Amino acid sequence: MCCLGVLAALLTLLSGCMLKTVDQMYCLPRRSEEYHNLxxxxxxxxxxxxxxxxLQGENQQTVQMVDxxxxxxxxxxxxxxGVGERPLKIFIFAKEHGAYVNTATIETAGTAFEQVEYADLDGAGGVxxxxxxxxxxxVVHAxxxxxxSQGTPETLLTANYSRxxxxxxxxxxxRELFLLRPGADGGNGVAELYDYRGGAMERSAEAVMSVPVxxxxxxTAGGMYQETQAVFAASNYDEDTIITDVYAIVKDRLTNVSLSSESGTSVNIRNYYVYGDDIDNDGLMELPSLVPMEEASSGGRELIRWYNLTPEGNEVEKLYTFHNYADRWYVCIQRDWVDTVSVTRGADVAGVQGYVFSAxxxxxxxxxxTxxxxxxxxxxxxxxxDxxxxxxxxDEVTYAACLGGGSMGRQLDQKTLISYFNFIREDWKTGEM
Known part of the structure; x- marks a missing residue:
């Protein structure tokens, strides 16, 4: 059995890149002997x-090449x-004497492969x-x-999970395996961490979620504070609120750090969810909270205050931004502007109303x-x-600014404001901002 998608994937995986002559560029490509063999x-x-x-994750190819x-x-x-009690199959092919041979087959129950990852869990070489x-x-998957490590597949762990x-x-x-699964009797979800110790995958004590899984x-995973790594799980809390559970190793124990803090939540800004992000590109994940603008002329607009969470659950303030989710840009707001800043719509310029920032x-x-x-x-x-x-x-929009004429506006220069202006990044896995 063969399909064009698989053939294309194989050609990509098994061919290299090299400089070609003009004649070679206009010749029909020849599939490699290695491709035909596989x-x-x-x-x-x-x-x-x-x-x-x-179906999910970074490894969604039908044919995957991994050492x-x-x-x-x-x-x-x-x-x-296929069909039967164990219809899902993973065929593993290795090269022997220059030819690909089916050296192992994994057969399991299920209706589809949901996600596949490769990671060094045991330190024995390979992945x-x-x-x-x-x-x-x-919701529960297997x-x-x-x-x-011995050349053939051996099962290290089986577990149920939702993510x-x-x-x-x-x-x-x-690497460790971090799992989220449903809690007892349909209650809040549960987080588990499996770590390889003493020749086996050892399960940590459970840490709870703030909501059902x-x-x-x-x-996502990333830096939390200084050298501490964490998992950030963002969930719906109610119709217009996102709550972020932050899991880290604290005193050798998996801990939901955000439960020891009064924050860890972020709310909906005019139908746009706000998620944690490395907003200042320092390698750490910042969490958002909203700061309403006091000026009535701002029309209920809000600033976003970004902070890091420490292992003790304390907040370390990083910066403030104004996010325009509708137009997919944001601008950094200096700390000395925060208490009095307002954002209004300006006069029409060639059919465009600017966003006027005042303080x-x-x-x-x-x-x-503006x-x-x-x-x-x-x-x-x-x-x-002007x-x-x-x-x-x-490709279609040019963003521009004009500095204010007052003393506060004159404290800015073009280079600084350009550095303050950024596009909102889209999550490539979900398509959300």
């Missing part, structure tokens, strides 16, 4: 089966599905294969971790800067006229 080996095992790529054993030679893993499988339409990732929370240069929207109290309230978004054929000209200067641009 395709022939696959055809021998695929009778009556269909290809079955994983499982650590010998410097990549094995080919082919994900397929372990972690496979999540859908077994029904339920997980198996396999080691290849998992591999992460090095204890910073020992080996079905509410989970996004989960100061009473008679001292003055314009800091941000415009110009479109059309003359957008570059508009961005650089005291405006370009901030950034996309």
């Amino acid at each position: 395709q022939a080996a696959m055809d021998q095992v695929m009778s009556g089966l269909e290809y079955c790529a994983p 499982l054993t650590g010998d410097g030679q990549s094995e080919a893993l082919v994900f397929a599905k 372990e294969l972690v496979v999540g499988r859908q077994v029904s339409n339920e 997980l198996s971790a396999y080691t290849f 998992f990732l591999t992460v090095d929370l204890d910073r020992d240069n080996l 079905e509410n989970l929207k996004r989960m 100061g109290r009473d008679q001292k309230h003055q314009v800091l800067f 941000i415009y978004a110009f479109t059309g054929d003359n957008r570059e000209e508009l961005a650089a006229s 005291g405006r200067f370009p901030l950034a641009k996309t």
Whole structure:
């Protein structure tokens, strides 16, 4: 059995890049002998089966090339599905005497491969294969971790989960398995960490979620504070609120650090959820909280206060921003502006109303800067006229600014404001901002 998608994937995986002559560039490509060899080996095992790529995560190819054993030679893993009690199959092909041979087959129950990860869990060389499988339409999935330290797959762990990732929370240069699963009787979810110790995967004490696991929207790992690594699980709390559970190793124990803090939540800004992010690119994940603007003219707009959470649950303030989610940009707000800043819509310029940022109290309230978004054929000209200067641009929009004329506006310069202006990053896994 063969499909164009698989053939394309194999060609990409098995071919290298080199400089070509003009004549070579106009010749029809020749598939490598290695490609034909692997395709022939696959055809021998695929009778009556269909290809079955994983549905989630970074590894969603039907054919994946990975050095499982650590010998410097990549094995080919082919994900397929048939019928019977164990319809899901992973065929592992290794090179022997220059030819691909099916050296092992993993057969499991389930309806689909949900997620596949490769990680060094045991330090024995190579990487372990972690496979999540859908077994029904339920939230709970089945997980198996396999080691290849002896050359063939051996099961390290089986568990149930709703979401998992591999992460090095204890910073020992080996990965652990972090799982979220439903709690008892449909209550709040539970977090578990599996770490390889004494020849086996050892389960940590449980840490609770703030909400049922079905509410989970996004989960990621990253730096929390100084050298501490953490898992950040953002979930729906109610119709317009996101709550972020932060899990880290504290005193050798998996802990939900955010439960010891009064914050750890962020709310909806005009139908846009706000998630934790490395907003200042320092390698640490900042969490958001909202600061309402006091000025009535701001029309209920809010600033976002970003902070790091310490292992003790304390907050370390980092910076403030104004996020324009509708137009996908944000601007940093200086700390001395925060208490009095306002954002209003300005006068029409070529059909565009700018966002006017002002600060100061009473008679001292003055314009800091105005941000415009110009479109059309003359957008570059508009961005650089009448005291405006370009901030950034996309294929269709040129963003520009004009500094205020008061004393506070004169404290800024073009270079500083350009550095304050940024585009909102989109999460490539979910498509959310």
